[in-house]
Amino acid sequence: MKKWKMFLRMISQALKERKSRVAIVFFAIVVGIGVISALFSVYYDINIKMSKELRTYGANLALKPNSGQAQNLSLNELKRVIAEFSQEELVGYRPNLYGIAEVESQVSVFKSNKPVVLVGTWFDQIGKINPYWQIEGELPTNHDIKDEVVIGRDVAEKLGYDIGDKLKLATENTWGSEEFLVTAIVETGDNADNRIFLNLGVAERLLAKEGQVNTAYLSVISKGEDLKEKAAKINQKLSGVELDTIQKIASSEGKVLDKIKSLMYLVVMVILLSTLLCVSTTMMTIVAERKEEIALKKALGAENQDVIIEFLTEAIILGGIGGLVGYGLGFLGAQLIGKSVFDSAISFRTMVMISSFALSIIVSCIASTLPVSRVVEIDPAVTLKGE
Amino acid sequence: MLIRMLKSSFTRGIKSKLLAILAITFGASLATAMLSVSLDVGDKMNQELKSYGSNIVVVPESESLPVEIDGVDFNAHGAKKDYIAEEDVAAIKVIFWRHNIVNLAPYLKSNASLNGEQIPVVGTWFDDEIRIPTGEKFRFGVKEIKSWWKVDGSWIKDGKDKNQAMIGEKLADKFDLQVGDTIKLDFAQGENLVSKGVKVAGIINSGDDAEKQIYLPLDFLQQAVGLEGKVDKIEVSALTTPVNDLARKAQADPEALSDEEFETWYCTAYVSSITFQIEEAIPGVVAKQVRQISESEGKVLNKIQLLMLLVTIASLISSGLGISSIMTTKVLERKKEIGLLKAIGASDFAVIALFVIEIVVVGIVGGGLGYLLGIGFAGLIGQQVFGMAIAVKLIVMPFILLLASVVALCGSISPLRIALKLEPAEVLHG
Numbered sequence: 072m073k074k075w076k077m078f079l080r081m082i083s084q085a086l087k088e089r090k091s092r093v094a095i096v097f098f099a100i101v102v103g104i105g106v107i108s109a110l111f112s113v114y115y116d117i118n119i120k121m122s123k124e125l126r127t128y129g130a131n132l133a134l135k136p137n138s139g140q141a142q143n144l145s146l147n148e149l150k151r152v153i154a155e156f157s158q159e160e161l162v163g164y165r166p167n168l169y170g171i172a173e174v175e176s177q178v179s180v181f182k183s184n185k186p187v188v189l190v191g192t193w194f195d196q197i198g199k200i201n202p203y204w205q206i207e208g209e210l211p212t213n214h215d216i217k218d219e220v221v222i223g224r225d226v227a228e229k230l231g232y233d234i235g236d237k238l239k240l241a242t243e244n245t246w247g248s249e250e251f252l253v254t255a256i257v258e259t260g261d262n263a264d265n266r267i268f269l270n271l272g273v274a275e276r277l278l279a280k281e282g283q284v285n286t287a288y289l290s291v292i293s294k295g296e297d298l299k300e301k302a303a304k305i306n307q308k309l310s311g312v313e314l315d316t317i318q319k320i321a322s323s324e325g326k327v328l329d330k331i332k333s334l335m336y337l338v339v340m341v342i343l344l345s346t347l348l349c350v351s352t353t354m355m356t357i358v359a360e361r362k363e364e365i366a367l368k369k370a371l372g373a374e375n376q377d378v379i380i381e382f383l384t385e386a387i388i389l390g391g392i393g394g395l396v397g398y399g400l401g402f403l404g405a406q407l408i409g410k411s412v413f414d415s416a417i418s419f420r421t422m423v424m425i426s427s428f429a430l431s432i433i434v435s436c437i438a439s440t441l442p443v444s445r446v447v448e449i450d451p452a453v454t455l456k457g458e
Numbered sequence: 459m460l461i462r463m464l465k466s467s468f469t470r471g472i473k474s475k476l477l478a479i480l481a482i483t484f485g486a487s488l489a490t491a492m493l494s495v496s497l498d499v500g501d502k503m504n505q506e507l508k509s510y511g512s513n514i515v516v517v518p519e520s521e522s523l524p525v526e527i528d529g530v531d532f533n534a535h536g537a538k539k540d541y542i543a544e545e546d547v548a549a550i551k552v553i554f555w556r557h558n559i560v561n562l563a564p565y566l567k568s569n570a571s572l573n574g575e576q577i578p579v580v581g582t583w584f585d586d587e588i589r590i591p592t593g594e595k596f597r598f599g600v601k602e603i604k605s606w607w608k609v610d611g612s613w614i615k616d617g618k619d620k621n622q623a624m625i626g627e628k629l630a631d632k633f634d635l636q637v638g639d640t641i642k643l644d645f646a647q648g649e650n651l652v653s654k655g656v657k658v659a660g661i662i663n664s665g666d667d668a669e670k671q672i673y674l675p676l677d678f679l680q681q682a683v684g685l686e687g688k689v690d691k692i693e694v695s696a697l698t699t700p701v702n703d704l705a706r707k708a709q710a711d712p713e714a715l716s717d718e719e720f721e722t723w724y725c726t727a728y729v730s731s732i733t734f735q736i737e738e739a740i741p742g743v744v745a746k747q748v749r750q751i752s753e754s755e756g757k758v759l760n761k762i763q764l765l766m767l768l769v770t771i772a773s774l775i776s777s778g779l780g781i782s783s784i785m786t787t788k789v790l791e792r793k794k795e796i797g798l799l800k801a802i803g804a805s806d807f808a809v810i811a812l813f814v815i816e817i818v819v820v821g822i823v824g825g826g827l828g829y830l831l832g833i834g835f836a837g838l839i840g841q842q843v844f845g846m847a848i849a850v851k852l853i854v855m856p857f858i859l860l861l862a863s864v865v866a867l868c869g870s871i872s873p874l875r876i877a878l879k880l881e882p883a884e885v886l887h888g
Contacts, residue, residue: 091790091873099783106776110769124761127754128510169527186525186532203753229523260515260748265523285527318665322606323509330506330843331762337839338495338766342773345488349780352481356787404772412765 082384092357097393100431103350104397108427109404110339112417117335119294120413121328126162130200130288131298131320137313143168143283148312152287155305162290163199167192168271169285170278173241173248177231187226188266189242191274191284194221200288201259208234208255217273220251223264227256240267244279288317293324347430351438358382359442366454375447379440386439387432394431398424460812467816474791479824481784485777486828486862491835493854496763496770502844503762504697504755508560509605512693513751514733516550518542519742528667530578531567541566541688544676546740550694551590553735558697558727561602564689566679570643570672573633579643579672581679581689584614584624600673603695604664611637611660617675623656626669630661637661643672645682654682694736694745698729700756705730774861781824781862782869785817789873796877797885806878817870818863825862829855 086093134152136144149166168191173184194210211219220238232238232253241248257263275281291298298321302314316322365378402419409417468475518540525532547564566581583599590596601613614622623643625635635641637658645652656678662668680686701709705728708715712734715723724731729752733745799809833850840848877885 091876092787095783095786099779102779103776106772109772113765113769121761124758125754127757129750129754171525171527171532185523187523188525188527188532201750203749205749225523229521258749260746260752261750262524262526264746265525316665318606318608318663319511319604321665323507323511326509327503327506327758330503334495334499334839334843335769337842338492338769341491341835341839342488342769342776345484345773346776346780348484349481349488349777349784352477352484353780353783353787356477356784356791360787360791408765408768408772412761412768 078381078384081381082388085381085385086388092360093389096354096357096389096435099350099353100390100393100435101397101400103346104394104427104431105400105404107339107343107346107430108398108401108423109408110335110342110401111423111427112402112405112420113408114335114339115420115423116409116417117332118328119292120409120415120417121331122292122294122324123162123415124413125324125327126199126290126292127202128320128324129203130165130290131293131317131324132289132291132302132314133317134287134289134312134314136285137311143280143285144287144312146282146284148309149284149287151309152305152312152314153289155308156289156291160292160294162292163196164287164289165192165196165200166271166284166287168274168278168280168283170242170274170280172267172277174226174230174267175239175248176229177236178229184241185230187230188262189240189274189277190263190266190268191271191278192268193271194268200290201263203259204263205258206255207258208253210255211270214270214272216270218251219254219269221255221257221268222253223266223268224256224258225265226267227253229265238267240277242277245277249277289314293321293328297325347434351434354386354435354438355442358439359446362446362449362454365443365446366449366451369447369449370451370455378447379443382439382443383436386435390432390435391428393435394428397431398427401427460808460815463812464815464819467812468819474788475820478784478788478820479827482781482821482824482862482866483828483831485780485865486825486858487831487835488773488777488828489861490829490832490854490858491839492770492773493857494832494836494848494850495839496766497851497854498840498848499766500759500763501697501849502840502846503759505560506844507755507758508695508697510751510755511605511748512562512603512695513698513729513748513755514694514696514736514745515748516542516692516694516736516740516743516745518690519744528670531569539690540742541685541690542692542740542743544680544687544689546743547689547692548588548590549739550692550736551588551596552592553732553739554724555696555727555732555735558732559694560697561695562598563600563603563693564676565691565693566676566683566685566689567691568645568679568683568685570645570682572629572641572643572672577629577672578670579645579674579679580668581674581676582617583676584617584673586616586618603693604668606664607668608663609660610663611658614659614675617678619677619681620675621654621656621678622659622675624660624662624673625658626671627661627663628669629672630658635661643682647682647684652682654678694732696729696732697727698732698752698755699727700759701728701730701753704728778861778865781821781865785866785869786873789813789870789877793877793880793885796874797880797882800878801882801886809878810874813870813874814867817866821863821866822859824866825859828862829858832858 153164170189171186172189174187176183176185195212210221222232234253236253238251238253239248298316302316305314368378405417409415520540550562551559563583568579569576570579585599585601587595588598635658639658640655642655704723708723709730729747733747736745796809836848840846
């Protein structure tokens with residue numbers, strides 16, 4: 072019991088008496104572990120975060136009717152597929168119903184009718200499925216709006232329409248033509264530029280295809296997993312429809328995610344290595360400085376083992392507290408990175424906390440025992456003489 | 459005298475300085491590696507993002523609207539089509555930003571009948587050696603542009619007018635075709651039907667419309683349908699700079715720019731300035747940016763660069779504190795020496811001069827070693843992640859040397875001040 076008390080007193084005395092040195096070591100550990108744990112927290116979240124960012128490329132899954140069978144799929148079938156995805160992973164989904172309509176051209180002197188591809192869709196999903204569209208004007212995001220259309224840039228230019236103009240549409244299933252108001256023009260650089268978009272409900276009526284769609288595009292967060300397997304599983308459950316990955320986006324996404332992940336991994340490893348070496352050299356100098364103290368202890372009858380245990384305990388206390396404080400700061404730092412880069416929080420992982428705590432203790436133990444074990448072999452008399 | 463003291467301090471005291479130099483080396487190597495990677499990551503990731511495909515399409519200026527659903531053309535037959543001359547295609551590689559043009563492929567669309575069924579066919583370059591107007595040769599074609607295509611069999615190399623074809627997987631399933639089979643295609647050439655046999659070189663699995671199409675060498679298709687030297691679309695894959703306010707302004711209306719702004723815009727590799735230059739180089743075409751690729755590319759690149767910037771700042775903090783804490787302990791260690799110097803009559807200034815020179819030398823030696831080690835780290839990262847070395851910017855070296863010595867000095871200021879304030883007697887007494 073007495074021995075214990077003595078031991079504790081020695082340790083607390085050692086920490087108290089050498090305030091500036093302890094502060095330096097503590098500071099080095101806190102900052103080192105802080106940086107390491109911040110980067111590890113970010114690293115473990117990078118897959119999901121970057122996979123969310125890559126959704127800016129738009130849809131990565133397409134739902135189509137099973138080839139050979141029906142031309143269309145029903146909205147109910149779409150809903151059944153949607154139910155297979157969780158809220159968090161599904162960014163959005165946009166059904167498309169295609170048809171051909173005759174539109175009066177305003178540019179030529181003879182007012183002629185031109186065929187244009189008509190697309191019925193949900194405009195509220197465009198921001199999620201096609202975030203890269205440049206939209207001029209306002210999309211009719213309410214599904215119930217019946218008298219507004221959105222036109223592609225080429226349609227606007229080649230047929231001579233602008234926002235606010237009235238546009239007359241006729242299909243095989245309409246008597247005469249119907250009039251719509253152009254509320255927005257989209258510019259995309261792909262074939263959406265030469266199409267006319269209107270609400271799905273209206274298109275269903277114009278094309279006489281109630282409750283039907285041709286394709287639906289889904290944007291799903293992959294987290295680096297294979298979307299193909301997931302699509303195949305869903306395909307097995309449902310018949311009549313086929314969920315396919317849009318390889319252009321999905322496969323490139325996998326490649327890019329891999330690159331980013333391995334980049335982060337190596338960067339974190341390099342930082343880990345250098346930081347740990349920096350922290351441990353600092354600790355080593357501080358311990359090596361205590362040669363005389365060790366010699367005095369030995370002269371007073373301490374065994375080598377006692378000295379090592381004492382130094383180890385000091386190291387564990389410093390490393391433990393430093394590791395905890397460092398992790399706390401690191402977690403805050405990770406949030407800072409998450410907020411400024413991804414605009415969302417980095418999740419808490421017990422694993423990172425435990426391992427940075429353990430790492431901190433291990434490193435400080437190794438860094439303090441290395442010089443101590445070299446120093447304990449010294450002859451007290453020689454050292455104390457002040458040679 | 460000062461020089462002699464410094465000399466002896468480095469010859470006799472070298473052992474105790476080794477640890478400090480080592481710590482500075484690690485700190486500086488970390489800073490070097492991270493700065494190099496972070497400065498180069500934009501270029502490297504830009505290359506990687508090219509796997510999403512072309513970001514610019516070039517089409518002929520035309521009055522008519524394409525009426526196409528899922529790759530099937532619904533335009534009335536005989537509708538007038540406009541074309542781009544094939545000889546103009548290579549002109550894209552001689553625009554101002556020619557080095558940013560990574561790849562390109564021209565297309566000619568038509569129809570052919572296979573077993574009595576009309577099928578869309580596309581003529582293109584697969585992996586062709588192309589001579590550009592300057593005489594240089596490049597390999598262009600869909601092989602690189604459509605990096606997501608999985609091909610069963612092999613890619614057609616230098617297609618020209620070879621009677622080979624790559625067919626979509628869905629078509630292959632439908633007509634039960636395998637690699638190596640020969641198919642007979644009937645092309646409409648004006649009033650006549652031209653029948654040609656082609657050998658299936660590869661089957662395309664692409665997850666898009668290409669699976670329902672037949673791809674033929676460009677020259678071969680041109681001859682078959684009597685459209686020699688004509689293409690109707692060019693896809694271009696270009697390395698671009700993320701869009702900023704100037705680019706947005708230029709895109710809205712290039713006329714609105716002042717002369718100076720125009721020059722800056724023209725001489726920056728924005729996607730809009732590249733499309734502008736393509737339109738300049740080839741008469742009668744419209745070059746459009748594929749917003750799905752070009753917009754997203756910019757966003758993703760910005761994110762990655764921001765991420766790397768923050769990581770670099772974190773690593774600079776870590777290496778800076780590493781260096782300064784080792785210096786603090788090193789100076790504290792030498793309290794006695796300072797006391798002795800003062801006791802034998804050295805002025806504060808002389809002590810400071812001695813230490814500052816020593817610290818700067820240690821900082822520069824450590825910084826230099828760290829720079830070399832850091833280049834090694836950066837090279838390792840480049841090789842592992844991108845398969846090529848990270849471009850080392852020379853600007854990093856003076857910065858690192860400066861950083862190492864300034865930080866080492868900063869770390870020594872407070873312990874030096876403490877040591878100088880102490881009475882020599884006090885320190886020496888122990």
